[in-house]
Amino acid sequence: MSNYCLKDARVIDPSQNLDKTLDLTVANGVITFGSAGDSMESIDCRGKIIMPGMIDIRGHLHEPENLSSASNAAASGGYTTILIMSNIGAPADNAGIVHLMREKASKDSTIQILQCGCLTKASQGKVLAPLGSLKEAGVVAVSDCPSSPQNTEIFARGLEYASMFELPVIEFPRDLAISTRGVAHDGPFSLKMGIGGYPRMAEELFVQRAITVCKNLCTRIHLTSISSAGSVELIREAKSKGIMVTADTTAHHLALTDERLMGYNTNSKTMPPLREESDRLAILEGIKDETIDCISSAHEPCQKHEKEVEFDLAPAGAIGYETALSVVFEQLSQSVKDPFPLIAKTMSLNPSRILKVKSKIAEGKRANLFVFDPSVSWTYKVDEGKSAAQNSPYENMEMKGSVLMTFSNGEKVFSIS
Amino acid sequence: MSLEELTSDEIECILRQAAKFKYETSNPECQTDYLKGKRVVNLFLEPSTRTRIAFEIAAKSLCADVISISGKSSSLTKGETLKDTALNVQALGADLIVVRHSSPGSPLFLSRTIDVPIINAGDGAHEHPSQGLLDIFTLRENIGCLEGKKITILGDILFSRVARSNLWGLKKLGAEVTLAGPSTLVPRQFEEMGVQVSHDLRESLVDADAVMLLRIQHERQSSSHFPSLSEYTKMFGLNAARSKWMKPNAIILHPGPINRGVEIDSELADSKRAVILDQVKNGIAVRMAILYLCAQNSEGYSKNV
Numbered sequence: 001m002s003n004y005c006l007k008d009a010r011v012i013d014p015s016q017n018l019d020k021t022l023d024l025t026v027a028n029g030v031i032t033f034g035s036a037g038d039s040m041e042s043i044d045c046r047g048k049i050i051m052p053g054m055i056d057i058r059g060h061l062h063e064p065e066n067l068s069s070a071s072n073a074a075a076s077g078g079y080t081t082i083l084i085m086s087n088i089g090a091p092a093d094n095a096g097i098v099h100l101m102r103e104k105a106s107k108d109s110t111i112q113i114l115q116c117g118c119l120t121k122a123s124q125g126k127v128l129a130p131l132g133s134l135k136e137a138g139v140v141a142v143s144d145c146p147s148s149p150q151n152t153e154i155f156a157r158g159l160e161y162a163s164m165f166e167l168p169v170i171e172f173p174r175d176l177a178i179s180t181r182g183v184a185h186d187g188p189f190s191l192k193m194g195i196g197g198y199p200r201m202a203e204e205l206f207v208q209r210a211i212t213v214c215k216n217l218c219t220r221i222h223l224t225s226i227s228s229a230g231s232v233e234l235i236r237e238a239k240s241k242g243i244m245v246t247a248d249t250t251a252h253h254l255a256l257t258d259e260r261l262m263g264y265n266t267n268s269k270t271m272p273p274l275r276e277e278s279d280r281l282a283i284l285e286g287i288k289d290e291t292i293d294c295i296s297s298a299h300e301p302c303q304k305h306e307k308e309v310e311f312d313l314a315p316a317g318a319i320g321y322e323t324a325l326s327v328v329f330e331q332l333s334q335s336v337k338d339p340f341p342l343i344a345k346t347m348s349l350n351p352s353r354i355l356k357v358k359s360k361i362a363e364g365k366r367a368n369l370f371v372f373d374p375s376v377s378w379t380y381k382v383d384e385g386k387s388a389a390q391n392s393p394y395e396n397m398e399m400k401g402s403v404l405m406t407f408s409n410g411e412k413v414f415s416i417s
Numbered sequence: 418m419s420l421e422e423l424t425s426d427e428i429e430c431i432l433r434q435a436a437k438f439k440y441e442t443s444n445p446e447c448q449t450d451y452l453k454g455k456r457v458v459n460l461f462l463e464p465s466t467r468t469r470i471a472f473e474i475a476a477k478s479l480c481a482d483v484i485s486i487s488g489k490s491s492s493l494t495k496g497e498t499l500k501d502t503a504l505n506v507q508a509l510g511a512d513l514i515v516v517r518h519s520s521p522g523s524p525l526f527l528s529r530t531i532d533v534p535i536i537n538a539g540d541g542a543h544e545h546p547s548q549g550l551l552d553i554f555t556l557r558e559n560i561g562c563l564e565g566k567k568i569t570i571l572g573d574i575l576f577s578r579v580a581r582s583n584l585w586g587l588k589k590l591g592a593e594v595t596l597a598g599p600s601t602l603v604p605r606q607f608e609e610m611g612v613q614v615s616h617d618l619r620e621s622l623v624d625a626d627a628v629m630l631l632r633i634q635h636e637r638q639s640s641s642h643f644p645s646l647s648e649y650t651k652m653f654g655l656n657a658a659r660s661k662w663m664k665p666n667a668i669i670l671h672p673g674p675i676n677r678g679v680e681i682d683s684e685l686a687d688s689k690r691a692v693i694l695d696q697v698k699n700g701i702a703v704r705m706a707i708l709y710l711c712a713q714n715s716e717g718y719s720k721n722v
Contacts, residue, residue, distance in 0.1 A: 192610065310520030
């Protein structure tokens with residue numbers, strides 16, 4: 001194992017209010033501050049940022065992606081931990097599949113892979129999944145994302161039951177009855193293009209439901225992939241009343257709007273759909289005032305041929321591990337003078353608290369961190385990416401800032417060539 | 418592809434060509450074998466009678482070879498994707514492909530996939546440009562220049578590709594467009610496209626120079642858009658009594674197929690006001706113009722209409 005001295009980097013770790021320029025050494029995988037010894041590679045990190053490895057709170061693993069390509073893509077984007085949602089094809093609703101998945105992840109992955117179990121069996125919303133057994137098998141959270149139990153009784157019982165194990169429930173707020181046919185935000189563009197609308201209301205109703213259930217049962221909930229301004233407002237109000245709700249949005253929803261769908265671009269078809277500029281701005285405000293706790297990559301790979309079909313028949317989803325950080329950096333830079341503390345919070349610290357995993361840069365700890373150069377820009381090309389999938393809405397777009405190096409569990413798992 | 422992207426000059430150009438063809442086809446001494454040796458493929462993946470036949474007759478009138486493929490007889494029922502079907506049709510030597518599909522945007526998707534010019538013959542609830550053009554052609558024959566004219570489109574706007582094509586086309590030629598019908602089928606958001614929205618039948622009829630009725634498309638709606646067909650007829654159906662609210666010379670259009678007794682009563686559909694069969698006839702000349710201009714363009718400049 002090589003040893004590295006990262007000189008003169010700005011090291012940020014909001015978990016311990018650390019934000020200063022120093023030399024950080026990774027020797028035998030362990031962090032020490034200050035430079036030490038000669039037998040190591042010294043890297044000039046002036047103007048570069050070191051932050052705790054990012055933790056993704058929503059990602060999916062579908063063909064053509066596998067654990068190896070997913071972890072390589074994530075590592076190159078600054079992630080050291082990713083949460084994988086239950087797959088519809090092989091739902092994580094029994095201990096056996098969770099064991100299998102974890103065993104495979106430990107072999108094929110260079111970073112930490114966390115498994116999210118189902119809240120209900122096969123995420124069908126009808127019968128609760130065996131949450132206790134799933135927790136014992138190693139899931140860190142449960143969710144039916146990108147669906148939601150439509151039956152409020154099942155939903156409420158699930159929250160109540162999961163709270164016994166302190167198992168976080170991640171709710172994807174979606175009223176299916178008014179969004180079943182929806183493939184795009186119900187707005188001027190979908191109307192013009194003649195495609196079925198997925199209204200804000202479908203999300204907001206279930207955000208309100210989650211808040212009401214949490215308030216009455218005194219449980220926690222995490223709402224994922226918030227896309228509408230109304231939801232941000234509801235969550236802000238709930239938090240002000242002390243209701244134990246946390247929330248994330250996705251990098252796509254922070255950067256893109258439904259205008260992207262013009263020309264029926266299936267790679268901009270996401271779940272939930274991209275919404276309007278007013279929503280995007282409300283989400284940005286929500287991030288700034290900490291109504292929205294986390295920003296996920298919402299990485300959702302699809303095969304090329306699956307996306308090369310009619311718009312309404314194409315599956316929703318866009319990849320995001322390799323672009324999330326640059327996209328978020330660019331968006332936050334426009335309205336926050338120094339976006340890095342906020343990035344470290346929303347993309348590492350807050351997800352670590354919700355999922356109860358570690359995120360810390362401290363002496364004597366194994367290195368889980370990445371080096372970021374904010375001064376460079378580059379053009380994203382899916383062909384050159386590490387993900388096995390190509391369904392990105394950012395093809396050929398200019399990306400701001402770049403990850404230079406990522407350490408996971410003390411190992412260097414990525415460095416830019 | 419769509420009337421949204423055409424300029425008023427381009428629309429005029431197609432309509433002029435259509436007028437020429439209408440004249441030529443009614444004169445036996447005129448030859449119209451402009452597409453001789455060309456192969457036109459009608460790829461109709463959603464049921465259609467009027468449009469398919471009109472395109473077939475139009476292509477045959479131009480002496481093109483016409484091959485029609487319907488959803489049921491194509492390999493799509495065997496699991497082939499639209500992209501592959503189109504690549505095969507291209508490989509088989511099509512010079513023009515006319516596409517009807519239930520998915521909005523699919524002709525655009527095909528035009529990005531293959532090099533053969535694609536003509537949109539209706540894509541889901543997006544657009545139906547040839548219908549929009551023939552409606553405009555028929556309107557002009559009957560009420561003259563459209564500048565400042567008030568046109569009301571009544572019925573199921575939300576799911577209607579005909580309404581969308583017409584509203585773009587009519588606006589580009591200077592007409593004032595009102596969309597009317599129940600609030601669940603005519604959302605206010607249409608106003609952002611520069612048209613008026615009315616949920617009051619009488620109000621929408623009194624000023625109109627022409628009323629374009631649309632079929633209630635049961636197949637596209639979920640059950641909750643309005644309570645029942647009879648309620649629709651009662652609230653928004655056009656009948657002889659209500660037609661008296663209209664200006665005396667105002668005409669009635671309908672793209673067909675009509676549901677007699679639902680959106681229009683039988684007597685009115687057969688009356689002098691209704692120009693429904695003129696629309697069908699004009700459909701041939703307009704589609705001849707589209708085929709002809711697309712074939713010409715494919716040899717020259719821009720690719721799609």
